[in-house]
Amino acid sequence: MTIETTGATPPPSADEVLRTTRSVRSGLDLTRPVARELVEECVTLALQAPSGSNIQNAHFVVVTDPERRRALGDVYRHGWEAYQESPFFYGKLPYDDYRQRPDEVARFRQWAQMASQQVDWLVEHIHEVPVLVVPCVAYTGVGRIYAEAGVTRDVPLPAVVQAATWGNILPAATQFRLAARARGLGSCWTVVHLFYEKDAADVLGIPYETVIQAALIPVAHAAPEEFHLAQRPPLADVLHWDAW
Secondary structure: OOOOOOOOOOOOOHHHHHHHOOOOOEEEOOOOOOOOHHHHHHHHOOOOOOOOOOOOEEEEEEEEOOOHHHHHHHHHHHHHHHHHHHOOHHHHOOHHHHHHOOOHHHHHHHHHHHHHHHHHHHHHHHHOOOEEEEEEEEEEOOOOHHHOOOOHHHHHOOHHHHHHOOOHHHHHHHHHHHHHOOOOEEOOEEEEHHHHHHHHHHOOOOOOOOEEEEOOOEEEEEEEHHHHOOOOOOOHHOOOOOOO
């Protein structure tokens, strides 16, 4: 397994990949096909992520068919409309409430404006992105145990069960994005299609009762400038030793 590079540019180090894997939206190249082999390499690396009890129930639905991408894009846009009306919409976030310093409030408001433009672009063009990846976690094989415990698909679950469930797919999906970045592929983590997850399942033939979708990840080639450091809080603000 090799990492695709351009010209004499050496492949990025592990630290560089971790530092510079950004959410790429309008920087996704809609005109350049993504080789199947690159996607398969990324999924192969993603499957090396650990899973609880070594259950290995992560799955990846890779969508390249234009008609299915168009249908999935419609579900995404429908979900985006629902998201905008929800209390969780990022445009309604009270930055003043949880950012104490005035400079942070101003910076986050500027970020929200820039992000809005990027997100609007993706909403309009997501069906044109050459590869859409839907990471999933399957209850197949353990579904009977859940059912006997009274757990149905969307019942509120205690945090420990939620953590165990998502812990079997989110690390793998993250490794997929890191592997993609190492190969010059941009990606973005999106979830708003999950407002209408059943519709997406119908489009993709996903067995809705036993398989939960975790995200919708657009993937395409991206220019090198899309991979860069981001502003983050000072370490002292978020690192807690021994106690909060």
